[in-house]
Amino acid sequence: MMSNILKNNYLRFVILAGRCLASTGNNVNIGDQMKILNDNKQYKKVLELFDAFNENNIDKCSNWIVIQALKACTQINDVQHGLKIHNLISSRLKHDPYVLPSLIHFYMQCGDINRAQLLFETSTKKTLPMYGAMMKGYIKNNLPKKVIDLFNEIKDPDRVIIILLFNACAQLGTNEELNLCGDVTSAKSLFDRSSKKTISMYGAMMKGFIINNLSQQAIDLFNEIKDPNETIITLFFNACAQLGTEKELILLKSISSKISNSFYSNPYVVTSLIDAFMKCGDVTSAKALFDRSTKKALSMYGAMMKGLTINDQEEEAIGMFNEIHLDELHRENHSGKQKKLLSEMNTDRFEANIIVYLCLLKALTKLGMLEKAQSFVQQIPGYFLTDHRIGSALIHMWGKVGSVDKAKRIFDKISQPDHIGWTAMINSYGLNGMGDEAVKLFHQMPKESIDHLTYICVLNACSHSGLVDVARSIFNNIQTKTEIIYTTMIDCLSRAAAFEEAQKLIGEFERDHAPAVSVYMPLLSGARNQKYSKLSQEVVDRMQKLFPNMKDSLVAASILLANVYASSGDIGKATDIKIELHKSGAKKRIGVTVTDIDGKLWKFRAHDRSHAESAEIHEQVDRMSKRIIEHGHKYDASWIVRPMEPDETIETLLCGHSERLAMAAHFIRNRKPKRIQMTKNLRICGDCHEVTKLVALIYQCEIVVRDANRIHHFHLNGQCSCQDYF
DSSP states (O other): OOOOOHHHHHHHHHHHHHHHHHOOOOOOHHHHHHHHHTTTTOOHHHHHHHHHHSOOOGGGGGGGHHHHHHHHHHTTHHHHHHHHHHHSSHHHHHOOOHHHHHHHHHHHHTTTTHHHHHHHHOOOSSOHHHHHHHHHHHTTTHHHHHHHHHHHOOOSHHHHHHHHHHHHHOOOSSSSHHSSOOOOOEEEHHHHHOOSSSSSHHHHHHHHHHHHHHHHHHHHHHHTTTTTOHHHHHHHHHHHHOOHHHHHHHHHHHHHHHHGGGGGGGGHHHHHHHHHHHHTTTTHHHHHHHHHHHSOOHHHHHHHHHHHHTTTTTHHHHHHHTOOOOOOOHOOHHHHHHHHHHOOOOOOHHHHHHHHHHHHHHHHHOOOOOOHHHHHHHOOOOOHHTHHHHHHHHHHHHTTTTTTTHHHHHHOOSSSHHHHHHHHHHHHHTTOOOOHHHHHHHHSSSSSGGGHHHHHHHHHHHHHOOOHHHHHHHHHTSSSSOOHHHHHHHHHHHTTTHHHHHHHHHHHHHHSOOOGGGGTTTHHHHHHHHHHHHHHHHHHHHHHHHHHTTTTHHHHHHHHHHHOOOOOTTTHHHHHHHHHHTTTTTOOOEEEEEETTTEEEEEEETOOOSSTHHHHHHHHHHHHHHHHHTTOOOGGEEEEEEOOOOOHHHHHHHHSSSSHHHHHHHHHSSOOOOOEEEEEEEEEOHHHHHHHHHHHHHHHHHHEOOSSSOOEOOOTTSOOOTTTOO
8 A cells, every 4th residue: 555655646646647638638547547546535636636637628528537526526525516516517428327327326415305306307318327326315315215116117127226125125114104115025025036136135134124123034034144244244233132132142142153253353243243242131241342352443332331331330331431542532622623623534433423422421311410420521522512412312311310401401502403302301301390391392392303202201291290181182182102102191190090091091002902011000000109909909910810921010010019008007918918929039129229429429229238338327327217207207117018027127127228328328428418319220119208308308408319210309498399299
C-alpha cells in the first residue's frame, strides 16, 4: 500500500494530468482513475478529479466518468455536488441506461425519493439495474411495500432483484402489514423454488425470519448452509440471541467453537456473539470472549454494556464505560475543535459512539441514581446530545431517576419529538405520580405518532393516579388492543376496586385470545390492596387451573394470597400457605435495595449483615424504630411473607427490610442528609411505605424510592407523591 505522501503526490499528478488532457484533447480513461480512487475510499479526490477534467470537457464526459462521480457523491452524501453533476451532464447522458441507475441510487441514498421516482417514471426503457436502484432506495427509506409493488411489474427478475424482495419482506415488521402485500411465507416459497440459491439469498431470508420473530426458522435455514460466511454467522448469532434459551446457548457454544478463527477478527461477528451470550444469560462466556479479543471495537463495548445491564449488572456496565478509549471528540471540550472533529467523523464511528452512549444511559436508567446520572451525562459532548435517540433516552432516564423537571427540559428542547420522545415524557409523568400532566401531553401528541407503547404508558399513568374515567375513555378508543394494553387497563380498574368491571374485561380478552397470566396478576394485586380474600382465592384457584406449569407466577400469586389472609385477620390460612410454599422449596425473588452514599453504591438485602458497618446500621434501624413508634406507628404483620422463627418478632422481621437498612446507612454516614434515593427491584411493602413517610417527616429528609411499579417521592411533610395509591 502506498504511503500517505506517495498517495498525495499521485493524486496531485492525476489532477494535473486531467487539466492537461482537458486542454490537449488526449483520450485517457479518467473514469478508471476515478474508480481506483473510489475503491480506496478517496471520494473527495474523485470529485476534485471530475471537476478538473470537466472544466473544458463536459461534452466529452463519458457515462463511466459520471457513474464514478455520482458514486463518490453518494458515499459522502454530497447532495449539492450530485445536483451540480446532474445539471452539467448532457441530455444524452441523463437518459443513458447506465447513468440512470446511478442517478436514482444517488437521490435515494440522499433521501430525495421524489427526484428518484421522477427519473424512473419518465424513463421510456426501464432496465433491471434501474428497478434494483429503486427497490434498494425504498428499502433504505423504509418503504418496503413500494418494493413489493415494483417487484410485481418485473417480468423476469434476476437474483439481485429477488434478494431485494426478500429484504423488503424482512423489513415488514407486523403480520398485519405482511398480509396486505406479500409476507415472509411468500418470500420463503419463492426462495424454495429457486434452483440456485446464493449465500446472499440465504442471508436475506434469515434476516426476514429474524425481523419477524421467526428465529427458529432462521436457525433451521442456517443448518442447510454448507459454508456460511461472516454475514450468515452473524445472523445465526442474532437468531439465537432473539430466542435466548438454554437450548440456543448450547447451540451457540457448539457453532462458535467450530467456526474459523479468522471470523473472530471481524468486530461484527464478535459483537453479535457477545450479544447472544448475554441474552442467553451466559455473562461469563461473553466476558471471556471480550477479554480474548485483542482489538476491541466500540460496538463490542456497547454489546458488553447492554448485556451487563440486562443481566442486572448495571454498575459493571457503567464501570466499563470508563474503560473505553472513546473518540477524541469525547475528550475534547472546546466547541470549535468538537465541530471540526465531528465533521471528520464518518457515519460508522458516529453511530458507534451513539450506541455506547445509549448503553450508558440505559445502565444509568436501570440504576436509578440521580447524582450518578448527572455526573455521567456531563461527559457526553453536546453534539451527541442533539441526536433524537439520545434525547429520548435522556427523557426516559431523567424520568426514571425521579427528575421530571430535567426530563421536561430535554423534551422542550426537541423541536419535533418523535413517538419515542413523546412516549418517554408521558411515561416520566406517569411513573412520578403526575397522571394529569401525562394525560394532557397525550392529548397534545400528534395522532399519527401514537402507538401501542404510548397507550400503555398513558393508561399506566392513569392507573397510578386513580384516573379511572380518563383511562376508560382512552381504552375504549384504542382500535387494536394488545395483551399488555388489556393488562394495564385491568390494573387501573383493580387499583380502583372496580373488580366486577376488571373481571368482565378479562372475559372480553379471553374471547379473542388465549388466557394469559399477566391479566390475572393485577386483579389479584388489587384484591390484596382491598383485603378481599374471597376474590383473591378465586383468582389463585383459576390461575392454578389455567397455568399449572407457570411455577414462578403461581408462587407470586400464593404469596399475595397469603398476604390477603394475613391482612384480613385469618392468620391460620396465611400461615398454612406460607408453610406449604416453604416446604415446596419455592424460591421467592430476593429483594435488593440499591442506594448511593457519597458516590459509592451500596446494596442491601433483607436482614443483610454483609457490610463492614452492619452493626452500626442495625443499631440505627433500632433507633429509627423507636422514633417512629413514638410517632404512633404500628407494625403491620400482614406484610410478613414467611413463617416466623421463635426468636423473631413482627418488629424485628419488618425492620430488617432492605429499604430500612439503606436509610439507616445514610444516617450513620451523614447525620442530617437532605436527600436519600433508593432503587428496589420489588414493590415496596405497605409497612415500609408508612415507615418511610414517617422517617422523611421526623428526620426532615426528602426520600425518593423507585420500586418495581413506580417512583415514590416522600416529602418533608410526611406525605408521599403516590397519595397512598400504589
